[in-house]
Amino acid sequence: MWKFxxxxxxxxxxxxxxxxxLIFLLAKAMPGDALTGQLANSPKMDPQTLVELKTKLGLNDPLYVQYTRWVSRLLHGDLGVSYIHQLAVKDVLAERIGNTVLLSACILVLTYLIGIYLGLISGRWNESPADKLIVxxxxxxxxxxxxxxxxxxxFIFGFKLGWFPTGGSVNIQLEHGTxxxxxxxxxxxxxxSLSGALIxxxxxxxxxxxEIIxxxxKDFVKTARAKGVPExxxxxRHVLRNSFLPIAAFLGYEITGLIxxxxxxxxxxxxxxxxxxxLQSIMQRDFSVVTTLVMLSGIATLLGTLLSDIILSAVDPRIRIE
Known part of the structure; x- marks a missing residue:
């Protein structure tokens, strides 16, 4: 297992x-940058000042120099500075990463609760009205x-019925910790969470x-029935136990889909x-934030795939490549 x-x-x-x-080249292929966006929003910034700032920040250096500098900073934990927010990228992410992790965790839990419940009903009583409705x-x-x-x-539950808030993560007027x-x-x-889980x-x-059908x-289920084992x-003991094992492998791929x-x-x-x-960073051409977010998403995808492979190899050792 450890070798695998x-x-x-x-x-x-x-x-x-x-x-x-790939991320670096795609980011560089984006039209303009954060400084040209600032120029459009700030009439006081003249083109000469823009050129001087680009030179100072190294935006005019060759691509391989910029890539090497970017990777070196990443390895040292320096994610760069957001030109739009005027903060370190790690500080910008720290304000939002908790909300995304919480939302993703809720979607993941609801997905498994709803999916397993409906899958059990549909598989056990296949061809029934309930099965046809679920399918x-x-x-x-x-x-x-x-x-x-x-x-x-x-539109339905937020605006029409008014059951849930239509935006934000919490009412800012409430005291934190209460x-x-x-x-x-x-x-x-x-x-x-429901919107993501139901899809x-x-x-x-x-x-x-x-899997249940x-x-x-299979023969061992028919044998159990022939011996008079209760349905x-x-x-x-037999059907669900064998059907549930491969489902665990979906965990890693569900994580990548949540991204x-x-x-x-x-x-x-x-x-x-x-x-x-x-999305805001793309619109504002905030190069540092975009590259960091895409890189983190790519790493999360690779880790999710690795987790799925580990679970699959634990469930079925035959897939390990020795």
Missing amino acids: ILRRVLIMIPQLIALSV GYSYVSFATPLFIFALLML VAYYLDKLRHLILP STVGLIQYLRS DTKL SRIYT GGAIFLESIYSYPGMGQLF
């Missing part, structure tokens, strides 16, 4: 290098883009349903997290 994990970690090193080069729901969810579904949820503060924070989380359950439901037809025990989903959800619900910051 070490091999996968070593494979990640060239992937990280290639990712960093129909999964098809509709699969065909519905996340941003469309999130907008509908916001019970009312945390309850209001939870209330702000419900709508975006993310499709793969989990379909996979668990297929396939397992029900409830057959499902708990992209957070961008849409945080923008639609005006939720102050890293996804919203990412």
Whole structure:
């Protein structure tokens, strides 16, 4: 097992290098930069001052020099400075990363709770009216883009019914640390979390349903029935036990999917997290923040894939490459 994990970690090193080069080149291909944006917003800044600032900040250096300097700073924990916020990038991220982690965790928990519950019903009583209803729901969810579904949820439950807040992460008038503060924070989380979870359950439901149906037809299940084992025990001891194991491998891939989903959800619900910051930084051409966020997302994706491979290898040792 440890050899397998070490091999996968070593494979990640060239992937990280290639990712960093790609991110840097794509960021440099963006039209303009934060300083040209400041020039457009500040008539007092003349072009000569802009040239001097670019030279001082090294923005006119060759690309390989800028890339080397950027990687060197990353390795030393220096993420650079946000020209728009006039703060260190790590300080800008510190204000938002907690909200994104909390939102992603809520979506992940709800995804597994809803997906496993519906998958169990659909698989055990397949071809029943409940199964057909769940399968129909999964098809509709699969065909519905996340941003469309999130907008509908916001319009119905936020604006029309007024059950949930339509933006923000907490009421700023509440005192931090009080019970009312945390309850209001939870209330702000419900709508975006449900929007993300209800769309993310499709793969989990379909996979668990297929696993249960396939397992029900295996010989060891038929043997248990022939011996007179109660149906409830057959499902708990044989069918579900074997069907649940591969589901654990979805955890890593669900984490990677949450990264992209957070961008849409945080923008639609005006939720102050890293996804919203990412879009704002692109619009404002804040090079340091954009590259850092994309790099962190890439690392999280690689770690999520690694986690899935580790879980799969623990569940089924046959996939390990010795």
